[in-house]
Amino acid sequence: MFGLKGDWSLDIKKRYFTLGNYAGGEARWCPGCGDHGVLTVVQRICRDKQLPPEKTVAVSGIGCSSRLPHYMGTYGFHGLHGRALPVACGIKSRRPELDVWVATGDGDCYSIGTGHWIHAIRYNMNMTVLVFDNSIYGLTKKQTSPTTPIGFKSNTHPTGAILEPLNPLTATLGISNVSFVAQTVDWNPIHLYETIKAAHDHKGFSLINIIQRCPVYSQEVSQFLQDNPENLLLLNHENGIPIADNIMRMFPNQREHDPSNMSEAYNISFNTKLTPVGLLYHNPKVPCYDDLSSKGNDMGVEEKLAGLNKVLDQFAI
Amino acid sequence: MNKPSEETITQKPAKRIDEHIVEIVSDSGEGAQKAGQTFGNISAKMGNGVWTVEIIPAEIKPPARSPAGASGIRIRLGSHYMTNMGDAADLVVALNEQVLYSRIATDAYKPGTIVLLENKWLTDPNPKIREQYTTSVAEFRENGLIVHELPMEVECLKLTPRPRLGKNMFVLGMLSYIYSRDLEKANTEIHNTFIRKGEKVISLNQDLLKAGYEFAATNLEYHYEIPAWERDTDERLIVTNGNQGLGLGVMLSGMELVAMYPITPATSASHYLADVYDQVGGFVHQAEDEIAAIGFAIGSSYAGKTACTITSGPGLALKTEFMGLAVMAEIPLVICVVQRGGPSTGLPTKVEQGDLLASLYGAQGDAPKIVIAAATIEECVHFVIMARRLAEAFRTPVILLTDANLGTGVQPYPRPEPKAEWLASPIDQSPWNKEIPPYDWDEETGLSSRPIVGQPGGEYVLTGLAHTTNSKVAYDRESNQYSCNMRSRKLASLYSTLKPPIVHGDQEGDMLVVGWGSTLGAIEEAVDKLRAEKHKVSSVHLRFLSPLEPGLEEIFSNFKKVITIEINYSDDVNFPLIDKSNRRYAQLAMMLRAQTLVDIDCWSNVHGQPMQPGLIYNILSQHLETMKGAN
Numbered sequence: 001m002f003g004l005k006g007d008w009s010l011d012i013k014k015r016y017f018t019l020g021n022y023a024g025g026e027a028r029w030c031p032g033c034g035d036h037g038v039l040t041v042v043q044r045i046c047r048d049k050q051l052p053p054e055k056t057v058a059v060s061g062i063g064c065s066s067r068l069p070h071y072m073g074t075y076g077f078h079g080l081h082g083r084a085l086p087v088a089c090g091i092k093s094r095r096p097e098l099d100v101w102v103a104t105g106d107g108d109c110y111s112i113g114t115g116h117w118i119h120a121i122r123y124n125m126n127m128t129v130l131v132f133d134n135s136i137y138g139l140t141k142k143q144t145s146p147t148t149p150i151g152f153k154s155n156t157h158p159t160g161a162i163l164e165p166l167n168p169l170t171a172t173l174g175i176s177n178v179s180f181v182a183q184t185v186d187w188n189p190i191h192l193y194e195t196i197k198a199a200h201d202h203k204g205f206s207l208i209n210i211i212q213r214c215p216v217y218s219q220e221v222s223q224f225l226q227d228n229p230e231n232l233l234l235l236n237h238e239n240g241i242p243i244a245d246n247i248m249r250m251f252p253n254q255r256e257h258d259p260s261n262m263s264e265a266y267n268i269s270f271n272t273k274l275t276p277v278g279l280l281y282h283n284p285k286v287p288c289y290d291d292l293s294s295k296g297n298d299m300g301v302e303e304k305l306a307g308l309n310k311v312l313d314q315f316a317i
Numbered sequence: 318m319n320k321p322s323e324e325t326i327t328q329k330p331a332k333r334i335d336e337h338i339v340e341i342v343s344d345s346g347e348g349a350q351k352a353g354q355t356f357g358n359i360s361a362k363m364g365n366g367v368w369t370v371e372i373i374p375a376e377i378k379p380p381a382r383s384p385a386g387a388s389g390i391r392i393r394l395g396s397h398y399m400t401n402m403g404d405a406a407d408l409v410v411a412l413n414e415q416v417l418y419s420r421i422a423t424d425a426y427k428p429g430t431i432v433l434l435e436n437k438w439l440t441d442p443n444p445k446i447r448e449q450y451t452t453s454v455a456e457f458r459e460n461g462l463i464v465h466e467l468p469m470e471v472e473c474l475k476l477t478p479r480p481r482l483g484k485n486m487f488v489l490g491m492l493s494y495i496y497s498r499d500l501e502k503a504n505t506e507i508h509n510t511f512i513r514k515g516e517k518v519i520s521l522n523q524d525l526l527k528a529g530y531e532f533a534a535t536n537l538e539y540h541y542e543i544p545a546w547e548r549d550t551d552e553r554l555i556v557t558n559g560n561q562g563l564g565l566g567v568m569l570s571g572m573e574l575v576a577m578y579p580i581t582p583a584t585s586a587s588h589y590l591a592d593v594y595d596q597v598g599g600f601v602h603q604a605e606d607e608i609a610a611i612g613f614a615i616g617s618s619y620a621g622k623t624a625c626t627i628t629s630g631p632g633l634a635l636k637t638e639f640m641g642l643a644v645m646a647e648i649p650l651v652i653c654v655v656q657r658g659g660p661s662t663g664l665p666t667k668v669e670q671g672d673l674l675a676s677l678y679g680a681q682g683d684a685p686k687i688v689i690a691a692a693t694i695e696e697c698v699h700f701v702i703m704a705r706r707l708a709e710a711f712r713t714p715v716i717l718l719t720d721a722n723l724g725t726g727v728q729p730y731p732r733p734e735p736k737a738e739w740l741a742s743p744i745d746q747s748p749w750n751k752e753i754p755p756y757d758w759d760e761e762t763g764l765s766s767r768p769i770v771g772q773p774g775g776e777y778v779l780t781g782l783a784h785t786t787n788s789k790v791a792y793d794r795e796s797n798q799y800s801c802n803m804r805s806r807k808l809a810s811l812y813s814t815l816k817p818p819i820v821h822g823d824q825e826g827d828m829l830v831v832g833w834g835s836t837l838g839a840i841e842e843a844v845d846k847l848r849a850e851k852h853k854v855s856s857v858h859l860r861f862l863s864p865l866e867p868g869l870e871e872i873f874s875n876f877k878k879v880i881t882i883e884i885n886y887s888d889d890v891n892f893p894l895i896d897k898s899n900r901r902y903a904q905l906a907m908m909l910r911a912q913t914l915v916d917i918d919c920w921s922n923v924h925g926q927p928m929q930p931g932l933i934y935n936i937l938s939q940h941l942e943t944m945k946g947a948n
């Protein structure tokens with residue numbers, strides 16, 4: 001590593017992290033998979049923000065997308081299918097100073113992990129949650145996911161998905177304590193970068209639904225949006241995701257949307273014709289559970305022993 | 318009734334007895350438990366050995382005056398150390414006659430048990446109730462109970478228009494007289510209990526106490542003295558139940574986080590922690606379900622702050638997938654399981670030792686973990702402290718088993734003196750030597766030290782997939798075999814540090830009883846009784862279940878018969894279709910048979926009742942009889 005001294009905790013200013021510091025094993029996703037682009041953006045944000053790798057943790061569940069921690073050079077936790085969020089919340093609970101990123105899939109988060117998704121939003125712990133939404137179960141080879149469009153053929157529904165898909169945005173917006181909800185697409189690296197960066201800047205639980213290409217199992221779903229960008233709706237606002245003019249021009253459909261306006265966010269997310277891209281909702285004032293759960297984590301031994309004697313004395317006879 | 322003078326009260330001679338078992342039973346909401354706990358506390362403060370256990374109604378809102386609604390408490394007090402709830406009660410105070418039926422159904426009483434019964438039902442406006450009451454009383458008497466019908470309600474009405482709320486203190490007063498309790502101590506307890514409700518409430522309750530005391534002195538012939546238990550130390554004592562004990566253990570061990578989801582009979586441990594945990598800087602996280610609870614605790618442990626999750630059988634079942642991960646990825650973690658009756662929702666408020674095998678084997682593939690069981694309330698405290706240390710030293714989850722009997726039983730025991738070395742040490746944030754892989758297994762012991770998030774140079778990705786020493790995913794046969802070997806070796810190395818269990822009684826004889834968990838007191842009491850009758854019976858009680866304690870084969874070899882006594886299911890050898898080739902043994906018996914190849918017998922039931930010494934005595938006597946016959 002660059003600029004490293006024997007006792008580098010005292011020499012912290014001289015540490016400079018390059019992209020290499022955030023790189024782990026070589027990514028093994030399929031060529032053309034949208035996950036590659038998200039990984040690159042996350043690594044760039046870590047570099048641009050100079051996040052110390054040892055204080056950064058990438059947490060995931062199980063799925064193709066949940067492989068992400070293996071490709072990071074930070075600490076990582078590749079746990080169980082659907083259970084990334086409880087682990088991530090537990091990591092933050094007594095160590096709020098750690099920078100926690102979560103990589104999860106549409107199946108991981110919105111199906112097997114549904115309970116945790118809803119409650120993690122209520123806890124509003126400070127972390128950045130990337131949902132890789134490819135509308136399919138990738139790792140297990142093409143089963144219907146909660147976001148698979150109705151009629152889409154999969155190995156579990158060979159004649160087409162029979163249920164209306166779940167709308168993760170309306171669902172998320174409906175949960176109390178929701179504080180940051182955005183949607184972006186993996187094939188627009190600049191919008192992706194700005195969205196994830198804004199999410200990371202937010203103190204609280206930021207959820208980004210990333211519409212992600214799976215060239216192998218659900219190619220048609222994302223291809224349709226790539227080919228017909230008029231089906232996307234870019235959300236603009238001074239408090240939204242900052243975007244340069246040249247990027248804006250890529251979106252034929254746009255609208256102003258103040259991310260503090262919940263009812264408008266709700267209406268936008270309900271629109272089944274246009275897929276919104278941008279910051280739907282942002283409320284920086286929602287209390288964070290980690291501020292409560294970490295209380296007392298710096299209590300000294302003497303104080304603890306005094307506390308212990310006090311609680312024991314309550315049972316004295 | 319005439320008010321007695323102080324002299325008449327004190328002049329009656331009190332009969333010296335060694336111990337008594339007392340119950341208070343009523344509909345729920347009548348304060349029987351409060352009265353009984355206070356009575357237990359006063360007795361403990363007066364130096365008696367005490368064991369109290371709650372009688373919990375089978376339903377949440379049972380109809381009034383129904384057997385299913387029996388709510389109350391049993392207090393066993395004596396001039397010696399008490400380790401269990403004992404057998405049939407000597408004296409019971411009942412606020413209606415119907416609740417007694419559920420107690421009679423569990424053999425809680427015997428001919429000669431004194432019943433002090435509220436008699437207001439005799440004049441109840443409802444003729445059905447009057448009839449129920451009279452028939453029941455006649456029936457009780459026929460069965461040998463000594464029933465005294467007492468106008469408790471009438472007496473309380475002299476002091477309060479709402480006797481339902483205060484009658485429990487009147488009862489406490491009666492018991493205080495009967496057992497020569499120190500009224501001053503009782504007044505102090507009442508003062509402390511009602512301190513938040515103000516002076517008026519305190520003095521009303523103290524008046525009710527006094528009224529009960531005087532009523533008993535004037536109207537009852539029972540007056541006992543139970544001398545203090547002569548202890549050979551002046552160690553300070555505390556009184557708690559086992560769940561409070563777990564809470565104390567969590568705090569004394571320095572664990573800063575308990576993540577839980579409410580489940581009977583474990584929840585009260587978290588209630589207690591929620592009340593006091595902030596005084597030592599800790600936090601109770603009520604998760605959205607048991608899976609999230611263990612996941613949250615694992616997250617905290619992974620980040621260096623070893624955490625605890627507390628649950629019961631159904632919750633344990635939900636946690637299994639995460640337990641497998643904690644084993645696989647070697648994450649220290651403490652899992653307390655306060656066992657209740659199963660399977661499924663089973664008997665939520667009642668005791669069973671049915672989760673032993675689930676604790677050992679309930680996970681994907683081979684998931685060796687440490688499993689220990691507390692046998693006393695005091696051990697509930699100390700075993701949590703030990704569990705955290707084991708979890709960290711062996712980099713593994715540790716399951717600590719207790720049960721509803723320990724969880725709700727209340728007993729005095731030596732006050733643990735908090736020690737700095739019991740507390741978790743601060744997390745290491747110094748640079749990690751990059752040359753050392755995150756699973757640098759020592760081949761002799763399977764042990765390795767782990768990098769903690771925040772240690773520069775230690776960055777690794779923990780994974781539940783099969784992995785190499787570098788925590789790299791590896792599906793090849795050598796890597797998986799090797800890492801499984803290493804995780805299993807940790808148990809072998811823990812085993813090598815354990816001492817053989819101590820045999821209670823002689824080292825050899827006709828029969829050895831093996832137990833684990835909350836049955837300790839009852840088993841030893843039964844064994845002592847048999848030994849006093851010159852039977853060659855001993856017992857041994859296991860605390861470590863995975864790995865098992867060493868030396869068992871050798872101990873077993875010195876007895877003609879070895880039998881486990883457990884509160885879980887086993888086929889009775891006399892059941893139809895059952896013979897040795899298909900008998901399903903009790904859980905510890907199954908493990909011991911497999912491990913030692915000794916032909917161990919078992920006796921168990923799933924009555925949801927704490928094991929009672931009298932019952933064990935009878936069972937062991939029968940076995941001894943059969944053995945004699947066989948010789």
Ligand SMILES: Cc1ncc(C[n+]2csc(CCOP(=O)(O)OP(=O)(O)O)c2C)c(N)n1
Pocket residue numbers: 062063064065066081104105106107108109132134136137138139140145
């Ligand atoms: C408890 C459990 N159930 C099922 C699986 C199998 N499984 C692994 S990943 C997966 C679905 C992954 O889909 P998604 O979360 O959308 O991620 P993707 O692969 O599409 O990125 C399933 C069903 C598992 N690993 N664990």
Ligand SMILES: [Mg+2]
Pocket residue numbers: 063105106107132133134135136137138145
């Ligand atoms: Mg998917």
